[in-house]
Amino acid sequence: MIKIFKKALFTIAVILIFNTVKAQDSLMLRNIYDNALVRGEAYENLRHLCKNIGPRLSGSANAQKAVDWGKKLMESYGFDKVYLQECMVPHWVRGEKEVGKIINGKTEINVPICALGMSPATPKNGLKAKIIEVKSLEELASLGESLVKGKIVFFNRPFDQRFIETGRAYGAAGDQRFKGPAEAAKYGAVGVIVRSLSSTLDDYPHTGTTIFPEGSKKIPAAAISTKAANQLSNLLRLKKLPEIQFYFKQNCQLLPDVKSYNVVGEITGTEKPNEFITVGGHLDSWDLAEGAHDDGTGVVQGVEVLRIYKSLGLKPKHAIRAVMFMNEENGGRGGEKYTELAQKNKEIHIAAIESDGGGFTPRGFSFQDVTQKGIIKINEDWKHLFTPYLGDLLTIGGSGSDIEPLSVYKDAVLIGFRADSQRYFDIHHTPNDVFENVNKRELELGAASMASLVYLIDNYGITH
């Protein structure tokens, strides 16, 4: 009898503790979301970054303005530490507006193109050559030097629209832009035109970096709008190959590296000040756009996480850092520097969250290098807390390229913020990536979900 009574008491105690913790967490998440939605400042911060600074390609004067703004902003919030991390970045400049033409016998058709980041210029008066269409790197290789030499290679594999998440379509088409130019050069191509990596059919060429590995031959490479790509492809199909030529002119150049910075803000940890949870995005953007979704939203969401902590009077156990990474777009030097300094300073990193998929409605998070057991545990513990906010997809997956170098920390869990992906590649790397295309509530909900995950990791830790 007594035994049973004791057991019953114990059971009640356990249930009570369990319920109390759960109730507190639910309430805290509600506070975080309310704060972001009612007193959020991310949207106005983004407005300033987009409208008062604008495009901020690595090495540009605007990138430096963005650094200064970022530091001042975080200082104005009174974070415990705000500082810069120096890093050298590439300084690629686009130069004059590019010219592209399909030459069909005596007919010249102007088409919208833009140089790919890190591409060399064409000769001063432009480059004219026969153009040959391929759908893949494999097809290029199968054609070989005999068919490719002296020609412009036109990579024209479109997005596969069947992917539900557009990031996967980007991933599946991306090798054409990333590797296409360097590969085509191997077979003697004189230039490369790449179909824009986009979900839509429109008149905007989408810029983005191309990679020439050290020692490889560099040839001029440009993106063409998806509509013009279809037009070119149709002409190539109708006409005999010798008749269609392509002309393009661009005078972009790669200048010497420039000194730049990551911007770091920190709230000191009350219990483990040398253990870090990082949150943020990248401060640089392409030169054609305001870099609103890519990645102004990630930058202001990172800051917003710390602002919410301060606003709610939350004292984290671990140090929480908002980082504005420099040079994600064409080099990744800021991300590398961040990890380099972390190791040098003997910091311990337990988790990092990157938001670099746009400031759209949050759907959840993807966890990198987490085991099947780990993701089950994460879902068991936390999924229900995110369900009321309609962003509870907690899956194994990639994180973000700025935090990727932190994978040298075997115990760090790297996390990608997952936003609804449908609209991202309509505007990605185009002049349409502007503040007006960001929705205030979607941005705020994302910041709240990131703050919530930071809160849970800070209090409960996270296992692989």
Next chain:
Amino acid sequence: MIKIFKKALFTIAVILIFNTVKAQDSLMLRNIYDNALVRGEAYENLRHLCKNIGPRLSGSANAQKAVDWGKKLMESYGFDKVYLQECMVPHWVRGEKEVGKIINGKTEINVPICALGMSPATPKNGLKAKIIEVKSLEELASLGESLVKGKIVFFNRPFDQRFIETGRAYGAAGDQRFKGPAEAAKYGAVGVIVRSLSSTLDDYPHTGTTIFPEGSKKIPAAAISTKAANQLSNLLRLKKLPEIQFYFKQNCQLLPDVKSYNVVGEITGTEKPNEFITVGGHLDSWDLAEGAHDDGTGVVQGVEVLRIYKSLGLKPKHAIRAVMFMNEENGGRGGEKYTELAQKNKEIHIAAIESDGGGFTPRGFSFQDVTQKGIIKINEDWKHLFTPYLGDLLTIGGSGSDIEPLSVYKDAVLIGFRADSQRYFDIHHTPNDVFENVNKRELELGAASMASLVYLIDNYGITH
């Protein structure tokens, strides 16, 4: 031994059948989504409706053009039956652009307003009176006739941003527009100004209907932009009441009812041709906008469901109907007529799905009048099929006002298509509700999810 063997065989057979059905369903949903994403026509149909027809308020010439277009479109797809359902609709017209002014002593401040649908006009030269701010119908009642008589009542309760789904914020603020004018008239108010029902702070007044129940006194009522509402509220707070007046002029009028139509397309059921699954949205829109998200998207998604059926060569067991309902915005006559004719024709209705929350990323469906047991069964059976498409929220909730009258059918399950709600009330009932604000993939994913649910209901039925 033989007994055991038999049992084992039976078990295997059951498992095989179960697995086969599941695999077939998964494959069929994949086919449906692929078809919508790769060969979808909803987006181009919407473009035509928005750009070649445009605003189509009930009773207008454009509404008739939309009816003609809808019928032709469905005929062009070769659906088994395409026909119109006649119904009489209200014919309210806005007249000249409205004028609104805050009068602060000798200063007059122009503010953006628009007449609420079904509102009467002001006197020809406008209406000027003292203005009194309230936050709710309850506050209005507490002020009573002594404080309200002869004044303009200003309803100024904003959206509660803490709601995660904006439809709930709309619901919580909506009584001001729906009931406010008729209630204020009871206390002797001479006019009503309502804060726009919107998630944003901007310069657009949002129109929408107000309801004067039969026999109630009608007074002029207009919506004011959220920014101007804040400006007016601040002035009222700073100044003594007698000093602030409001002036507005509108010459809208309610003309005699006009003959109009629902447009219906149907694929005949192979097994139960008199049992119906209805899918669609409303064809009428407000006069200020193209009615893209409200509700062009619902209309073209309904048609797309039937087009996908034809394209995949699917033969439904039950009859499947795409309905373009008329007059959802200011009367609901089309929805009433649809049910009236269904009963008259002794049709049996097993389910109806309405899309009237915008053509945004699909999140799931809400099921009306379904029991707790029913929703658990729906989730057990079908949730996993929608999970790969990131739209698997299957919950108890409202359906849509056009299909609502079908609730006379006790066995019909009425269903609301749930789209991501964050952007809807930014543009709802404003000139910003245009085709350009609809994303092609989001629209197509919605159509695919509706077709998928129709497929599942057609094959498995659905219980309350």
